Amino acid sequence: MFKLVVGMLLSTIIFGCAKSNVETINIAGSTAFQPFAEKLAEEFMVSHPEIRINVQGGGSAVGIQAAQTGVAQIGMADVVTLPKEAEGLKSIVVAKDAIVVIVHSTNKIDGLSLQQIQGIFSGKLNNWGQVGGENKKITLVSREEGSGTRDSFRDLLLKDTHLAPNALIQNSTGAVRLMVETDSTAIGYITHGVLSPEVKALKIDGVNPSPRNIRKGKYNVVRPIFLLTKGEPKESVKEFINFILSPQGQKIIADNGLLTVVK
Amino acid sequence: MLKPIFWEQVMKKILFVGTAITVFILFFIIFYILKNGLAVVDMEFLLSSPKDFGRAGGIFPCIVGTIVLSLVAIIIATPLGVGTSIYLSEYTRESKLTSIIRFGTDCLAGIPSIIFGLFGFVLFVVYLGLGWSILSGGLTIAFMILPTIIRTSEEAIKSVPDYYREVSLSLGGTKWQTIVKVVLPSALPGIVTGIILGVARSIEETAIVIFTAGSVLRIPTSLFDSCRTMSVHFYILAREGISMENAYGTATILIITILLINAFAYWLMHRLMAKYS
Amino acid sequence: MELVLAKVGNGGRNDARGYLSHRNDTYTANNQEHLRMKSRENLIQFGLLIIALSTIVILLLIALFILKEGLPIILRVGIKGFICSTHWSPQQGQFGILAMIIGTAWITAGAILVSLPLSLSCAIYLSEFSTPKVRGTLKPIIELLAGIPSVVYGFMGMVILFPLIRNYLGGAGPSILTASVILGIMILPTITSIAIDSLQAVPHSYREGSLSLGATRWQTIRMVILPAAKTGILSGIILGIGRAVGETMAVIMIAGNSVIIPKSLLDPVRTLTANIALEMNYATGDHRQALFATGIVLFITIIILNIIAHTIARGGVEK
Numbered sequence: 013m014f015k016l017v018v019g020m021l022l023s024t025i026i027f028g029c030a031k032s033n034v035e036t037i038n039i040a041g042s043t044a045f046q047p048f049a050e051k052l053a054e055e056f057m058v059s060h061p062e063i064r065i066n067v068q069g070g071g072s073a074v075g076i077q078a079a080q081t082g083v084a085q086i087g088m089a090d091v092v093t094l095p096k097e098a099e100g101l102k103s104i105v106v107a108k109d110a111i112v113v114i115v116h117s118t119n120k121i122d123g124l125s126l127q128q129i130q131g132i133f134s135g136k137l138n139n140w141g142q143v144g145g146e147n148k149k150i151t152l153v154s155r156e157e158g159s160g161t162r163d164s165f166r167d168l169l170l171k172d173t174h175l176a177p178n179a180l181i182q183n184s185t186g187a188v189r190l191m192v193e194t195d196s197t198a199i200g201y202i203t204h205g206v207l208s209p210e211v212k213a214l215k216i217d218g219v220n221p222s223p224r225n226i227r228k229g230k231y232n233v234v235r236p237i238f239l240l241t242k243g244e245p246k247e248s249v250k251e252f253i254n255f256i257l258s259p260q261g262q263k264i265i266a267d268n269g270l271l272t273v274v275k
Numbered sequence: 276m277l278k279p280i281f282w283e284q285v286m287k288k289i290l291f292v293g294t295a296i297t298v299f300i301l302f303f304i305i306f307y308i309l310k311n312g313l314a315v316v317d318m319e320f321l322l323s324s325p326k327d328f329g330r331a332g333g334i335f336p337c338i339v340g341t342i343v344l345s346l347v348a349i350i351i352a353t354p355l356g357v358g359t360s361i362y363l364s365e366y367t368r369e370s371k372l373t374s375i376i377r378f379g380t381d382c383l384a385g386i387p388s389i390i391f392g393l394f395g396f397v398l399f400v401v402y403l404g405l406g407w408s409i410l411s412g413g414l415t416i417a418f419m420i421l422p423t424i425i426r427t428s429e430e431a432i433k434s435v436p437d438y439y440r441e442v443s444l445s446l447g448g449t450k451w452q453t454i455v456k457v458v459l460p461s462a463l464p465g466i467v468t469g470i471i472l473g474v475a476r477s478i479e480e481t482a483i484v485i486f487t488a489g490s491v492l493r494i495p496t497s498l499f500d501s502c503r504t505m506s507v508h509f510y511i512l513a514r515e516g517i518s519m520e521n522a523y524g525t526a527t528i529l530i531i532t533i534l535l536i537n538a539f540a541y542w543l544m545h546r547l548m549a550k551y552s
Numbered sequence: 553m554e555l556v557l558a559k560v561g562n563g564g565r566n567d568a569r570g571y572l573s574h575r576n577d578t579y580t581a582n583n584q585e586h587l588r589m590k591s592r593e594n595l596i597q598f599g600l601l602i603i604a605l606s607t608i609v610i611l612l613l614i615a616l617f618i619l620k621e622g623l624p625i626i627l628r629v630g631i632k633g634f635i636c637s638t639h640w641s642p643q644q645g646q647f648g649i650l651a652m653i654i655g656t657a658w659i660t661a662g663a664i665l666v667s668l669p670l671s672l673s674c675a676i677y678l679s680e681f682s683t684p685k686v687r688g689t690l691k692p693i694i695e696l697l698a699g700i701p702s703v704v705y706g707f708m709g710m711v712i713l714f715p716l717i718r719n720y721l722g723g724a725g726p727s728i729l730t731a732s733v734i735l736g737i738m739i740l741p742t743i744t745s746i747a748i749d750s751l752q753a754v755p756h757s758y759r760e761g762s763l764s765l766g767a768t769r770w771q772t773i774r775m776v777i778l779p780a781a782k783t784g785i786l787s788g789i790i791l792g793i794g795r796a797v798g799e800t801m802a803v804i805m806i807a808g809n810s811v812i813i814p815k816s817l818l819d820p821v822r823t824l825t826a827n828i829a830l831e832m833n834y835a836t837g838d839h840r841q842a843l844f845a846t847g848i849v850l851f852i853t854i855i856i857l858n859i860i861a862h863t864i865a866r867g868g869v870e871k
Contacts, residue, residue, distance in 0.1 A: 034496075038406070050492075066491040066501055068407065083406060097837075151724040156809075156830045157642060180726055180820055181809035183830050186515025193516060194714065195724060208516075283768040287681055293673020297744070298690065300737055301697050304708055358603035366597050378862065379608040385791070385854045386614065387798025389825045390847050393832065394614045397621060418610050425607065449589055451596045479701035482800045482829060510703040510801065513710070526704050533699045541692050 035248050040068040041075015041088030042160050043184040044109060044203040045237050049088060051264055056255050063248045069184065072160025076101070079240040085249050087240035090160040090203070092167040094238060101240040106256045108271035110204040110226045110234045111165055112213035114189065116196040121145045123215025129169055132199060135176030140197065152179035153191045153200035161185060164235040165201045169216075205269035226271060234271065305530060312527030315520045321528070325492055325508075330518045334525055336494040340409075340502030343495060344488060345477045347413025348420060353470055355417070356424030357459075363425075364432045365454055384422035391419050392486035400487055407501040412488030416480060420473035427472065431465020431547070432458060464547040471540040475533055481506045505529050618851055622844030634845060640811045642831070642839040649846055651811050655728075655821030656797055658814060659807065662732025663739055663796040664789065671740050671792075675747030675785075680773055691748060698741035706805030709734040713806070723818035726808030731821070734802055739792035746791065750784025751777060787861040794857045798850070800825040824850050 039049055046069045053065035070078075072089040076098045079087030089098065090109055113129060115121060124132070124143060131137035132150055141147040154175055155162035166175070182188045185202045192198045193210040204221055207213060213221045216233065225231040239253060255261045262272040323333035359376070367373055395415030405411045435458050443453040459466070481504075484490075489501030490511065503511075505525055512522035626634055629647055637648025674694060678687045713733060714725030721729075754777050762772040778785075800823075808820020809830060822830075828843050828850075 036500075038501075064493075066407075066489070066493070068489050068491065068501070081401065083400065149722075158831055177812045178810050178820065180724060181811075181822070181830065182514075183804070183809075184515055186517060190514070190516030195718065198724070279768045279771055283770040286770045286773075287677075290673045290677035290681060293670050294677045294690070297670050297674050297694060297697075297740060301693065304700060304704070307708070307712075308704065355603055355606050358600050359607060362597075362600040362604035366600060376604055376607060378858070379611045381862070382855055382858050383607055383611050385794045385798070385858055387800065387825055387850055387854065389798070389800040389828050390614065390618065390851060393828065393844065393847055394617055396832075397617050398613070418614075421607060421610070449593055451593055475699055479699065481701065481703050486832070506701045506703055509701075509707070513703070513707045514805065522707070526707065529701060529704065533701075534696070537692070537696055537699050 035063050037063060037065045037086065037249055037252060038068070038078070038084040039065060039086040039088060040070055040078040040084040041240075042072045042090040042237065043069040043186070044090050044161050044205070045088045045107070045270075048107070048205070048265060048268055048270060051268060052256055052261055053252075055260070055264060056252055060248075060251070063252070065252065071156070071158045071183070072163070073097070073158035075160075076240060079242050082242065085241065085245065086253070089238045089240060090164060090235055091238070092164050092235045094240075095163075098238075098240060101242055102245070103238045103240050104253060104257075105236040105273050106239050106253070107237040107262075107265045107273060108234050109237055110221060110231060110271070111161065111168065111201055112204045112207065112221045112233070113169075113199065113201050113216065114192050114207070114211040114213055115199050116192060117210050117212045118196055119145060119212060121214065122212075123218060123220075125217055126169065129216065130171070130173045133170060133175055133179070134173040135178065148197045151195055151198040152176055153188050153198050154179040154181055155185070155188060155201075156181050156183045159183075160235075161201070161203060168233045168235065169201075203270075207269075223269075236273075237270070305534070308523060308526045308530055311520075312523035312525075315524030316527050320524055324494070325521075330521070334505065334508060334521070334528070336492060337503050337505045337508040337525070338528070339494050340488075341478055341504040341506075344409055344412050344416065344484065344502060344504055345474050347409055347498070348416035348477045349470055349474060351414060351417035352420050352424055352473060356421050356469070356473075357428050357466060359421075359425050360428035360432055361454060361459075364429050365450070365458070380422045380425050383418070384426075386419075388419065388480060388482045389486075391415055392483040394418075395483060395487040406499065407487065407489030407491075408499045409488055409495055409502055410498045412484050412502075413498075415483050415487045416477045419480070419483065420476050423473045423476060424466075424469045427469025428462070428466045431462035431469070434465065434547075435461045464543050468540045468543045468547070471536055471543070475536045475540070478504070478529070478533060478536070479506055480504075481510050485510075505532075615851065618844055618847045622841055622846075622848045625838055625841035626845045626848070629842075634842075635849070638811075638813060640827075642842065645838065647838070647842040647845075649824065649827070649842075649849070651813055652822050652824045652827050652846070653849075654813055655807070656823040656825070658728050658821060659731045659735060659803065659823060660793055660796045662728055662817075663735035664793065666733055666736025667740050667743055667792060668789070670736075671743040671747060672785075674740075674744045675751060676773060676778075678744075679748050679751035680769060680777070687748075691745070694744050695741050697737065702738065702799060702802040703805070705734050705738055706802035709802065709806035717818070721818060724808070724820070726806055726820045727818045728807070728814055728821055729817045731803055731807040731823075732817075734806055735796050735799060738799065738802065739795045742795055743785075743788045743792040746788025747781075747785045750781040750788065753784065754780045783864050787865045790857050790861040790864070794854055794861075797853060797857075798825060799823075800829050804829055 046067060049067045053067055057063060057065060072091050075087030075089045078084035079101055094103060121140070121144060128137065128143050133152060137143060138150050139147060140150055180191060182191055185206055188200045189202050189206060189208060189211060192200045193208065204213065204226065219225055219231045221231045226234065241249060245253065266272050320333040321338065322335050324335055326332035363373055363376065392415070395411055399405045399411035399414055400407055439457050439461060440453055443457045484504050484507050490503045490507050491501040492503050495502040506529060509522055509525040509529060512518055512525060625647065634647055634649060635653065636650055638650045639646040639648045640651060678690055709730050713730045717723055717727065717730060718725050758776050758780060759772055762776045803823050804826045807823060807826065809822045809826055810820040811822050812819065814821050824846050828846050831839065832843050
C-alpha cells in the first residue's frame with residue numbers, strides 16, 4: 013500500500029518534470045482574434061514541431077496585462093489605440109478587423125444611421141418601432157468593460173454617448189453573437205470575422221459591411237489587431253510573428269474573414 | 276372533527292408532490308442532456324482531438340486534462356485531509372484547538388469557488404510563477420476539496436469500533452502502529468468514499484480551473500502545461516455557441532462520469548455500513 | 553480478532569493505559585526501545601498536528617492574499633463609497649458595488665423562495681412519511697442534484713428558461729427570475745440533506761409521545777418535530793444561502809450581468825461573484841484592487857454566515 017503511494021508520487025514527479033525540449037509560447041488576449049491565432053498556431057506548429065503555442069482568450073486587457081507580467085509571451089489586443097497600460101510594450105499590427113452591428117436575421121431592419129445606433133445603445137431609443145421596425149422592446153447586448161471590441165465600438169461608433177446600464181453583458185464575442193442569434197429583439201456588436209447565418213450585419217449610414225466595402229475602406233468601422241511583446245522577443249516568438257506577417261499567414265487571416273495588413 | 280385527518284391526507288399529498296417535482300427535475304436534466312448528447316458520443320468523440328476550435332472532432336484532450344487535474348488535486352489533498360482527520364480523532368480530545376480547526380474546515384468548505392480561483396491565480400499563477408498550469412490548478416482544487424476529505428475521513432475513522440484499538444494496544448502496539456495497521460485499513464472504505472466525492476467535486480469545478488489552469492485545448496505533457504477540463508470545454512462551447520452538439524456531447528460525458536462516480540461512492544458507503552451493522 | 557492479532561506486531565510494554573483516555577503516556581526511563589518509540593510517536597503526533605493546522609493556514613493564506621490585494625482600495629475609497637455607491641465604472645475610477653450587492657441579495661432571496669418549499673417537502677416526506685428503504689434510495693438520488701456541474705445548470709437555464717420567459721413573460725430572458733429558479737434547484741440538495749438529517753435526529757420518543765396522545769402524523773410534525781429540528785434546518789438553510797451567494801458560473805450565464813438596480817423580476821442583474829469573474833482577468837491597478845475588495849466582501853459574508861450557522865446549531869444542541 014505504501015509502495016503504491018510512493019510509486020504514484022514518483023511517476024507524477026517524473027511526469028511533471030518531463031519538460032521535453034519543446035519550447036512553449038503563450039499567447040493571450042483578444043477573444044475576437046483568438047480563433048485566428050489558434051488557426052495560425054496550428055499551421056505554424058506543423059512546420060515547427062519543436063515549438064508549442066498555447067492560445068488563451070480573456071479579452072484585450074488580459075492580453076496587455078499578460079504581456080506586461082510575462083505570463084504570456086505575446087499579448088493580443090484589438091483596440092483602436094493602445095491604452096496606457098500597454099506602455100513599454102512593443103506592438104505590431106498583424107491584421108485589421110471590422111466591427112459590425114448585428115441583429116437577428118429575421119429582424120426587418122436592414123440598416124441604421126449613426127445617430128440611431130447611438131440612440132439605441134445609450135438607451136434613448138428603446139423600441140424597434142422607433143427606428144422603423146416592429147413594436148418590440150430592444151434588447152441590448154454588449155461586451156464587458158475590459159474588451160477591446162467594446163472599447164473599439166465606443167471609440168468608433170458610440171463616441172461620446174454612454175452605453176445604457178441595462179445592457180446585457182456577455183464576456184466574449186461568441187457569447188454576444190449567441191445572445192443575438194437566439195433573441196429576435198436583440199442588437200449587439202461583434203467582429204465581422206465571426207458572423208453566422210443566424211445574425212444579420214446592419215448597414216451603417218447606408219454602407220453595407222460587405223468584405224468588399226471593408227477592404228476598400230468604405231465601411232470604416234475598423235480597428236487594428238495588435239500583437240504585443242515585452243522587450244525583445246525571443247527567437248521562436250519572432251518566427252511566429254514573422255509567420256503571421258508572411259503571405260502564408262496573411263492568407264489564413266484573409267481566408268477566415270479578417271483584413272490583412274501586408275499587401 | 277375530521278379536520279386533523281383531512282389535513283394529514285392533504286399535507287401528505289402535497290409533500291409527496293414536492294418530492295416528486297424534485298426528483299422529476301433531476302431526471303429531466305439528466306434525460307435532456309443525455310437525449311441530445313448521446314447521439315454525438317461515440318468512440319471517435321472520446322478519443323480524437325478537437326478541430327476548428329471545438330466545432331468538430333472529439334474531446335480527448337479535455338478528458339485527459341480532467342483526469343490529470345483531479346489526480347494532482349487528490350494526491351495533494353489526501354495526505355493533508357486524512358492526516359488532519361487522524362489528528363482530530365485519534366490524538367486530541369475536543370478542545371479549543373480542535374473546534375478552531377473544525378470551524379476553519381467549515382469555513383473553507385463554504386468559500387465560493389471564485390475566491391479560490393482568485394487566490395490560486397494570485398498565489399500560484401503569478402506570485403509563484405507557475406503560470407497557467409496543471410500544478411496551479413491542482414493545488415487550488417486540492418485546497419477546495421480538503422474539507423470534504425477531512426469530514427468523510429473523520430467519520431470513517433470515528434466509526435471504527437474502539438475494541439479494535441484496545442486489542443491492538445493490549446498486544447503492545449504503539450498508537451501509530453495501531454492507526455496504520457488497524458484503524459486506517461478498517462476505515463479505508465469510508466476514506467476512499469471521501470476521496471471519490473472529492474474527485475467528483477473537482478470534476479465539476481469550472482471557475483477555479485479557468486483562472487488557474489487556463490483553457491488550452493491540447494493534451495498536456497507536463498505538470499506545467501495548461502489544460503482544459505471537460506466542464507471548461509463545455510462552458511466555452513455552450514457560451515460561445517461554437518457547437519451545440521459538441522456541447523451536449525461533452526455534457527453527456529460529464530454527467531455520465533459523475534453519475535458513475537457517485538454510484539461507486541454510494542456502493543462503497545453501503546459496504547462500509549454493512550460491515551459495521 | 554485473529555486479523556487484528558496478525559497485524560499488530562510484538563511491541564514492548566503495555567500502552568493501552570494512555571491511549572483511550574487521551575492522557576499522555578507515562579513511562580519509566582529504563583527501557584531504551586521505549587524511549588525511541590516514544591520520541592517517534594511524539595514526532596508523528598507533532599507532524600500530524602502540523603498537517604491538521606494546514607486547514608487554518610490555508611484559510612489564513614486566502615484571507616491574507618485577498619486582503620493584501622483588496623484592502624488598499626477600500627481604504628482609499630472608503631467603506632461608504634465602496635459599499636454604498638451604485639456607480640461601478642472602473643475606467644472612470646468609480647467603484648461602488650451596491651448594485652451588485654443588491655443583485656446578489658435578490659437572486660439569493662429568490663433562490664431560497666424557490667428552494668424552500670421543495671426541499672422541505674422532500675425532507676419531511678422522506679423523513680416522516682416513508683420507509684427507511686425509500687429514504688435510502690431517494691436521498692442519494694436527490695443528492696445527485698448536487699453533483700451536476702454548475703455550468704450545466706446555467707446551460708439548462710439558457711436553453712430552457714430563456715425561451716420560456718421570452719415567449720410567455722416578455723423580457724430578454726436573462727433575469728432575476730431565471731437565476732432564482734436555477735440557483736434554487738442548485739441549493740435544493742444542500743438544504744434537503746441537512747433537513748433530513750435534522751429531522752431524523754429528533755428522538756423517536758417525541759413522535760411516539762405525540763402520537764400516543766392522539767395527534768395525527770402531520771400534527772406531530774407541525775407541532776413537535778419541526779420545532780425540535782428547527783435549528784438544524786435553519787443552519788441548513790444558511791448553508792444553502794452561502795452556496796447561492798458564492799455561485800459564479802451559472803449566474804454569469806443566466807443573470808444578464810448588467811450593473812443596474814433591478815425594478816422587476818425580469819430585469820437582469822450582476823452579482824458580486826459575476827463581477828469578479830467577468831473583469832478579473834484583465835483588471836489592473838485600482839480596478840483589480842476593487843475586484844479583490846469585492847472578494848473581501850464575499851469572504852466576510854461567508855464567514856459571517858458560517859458563524860451564524862454555528863451559533864444556531866450550538867444553540868439547538870444546548871436545548
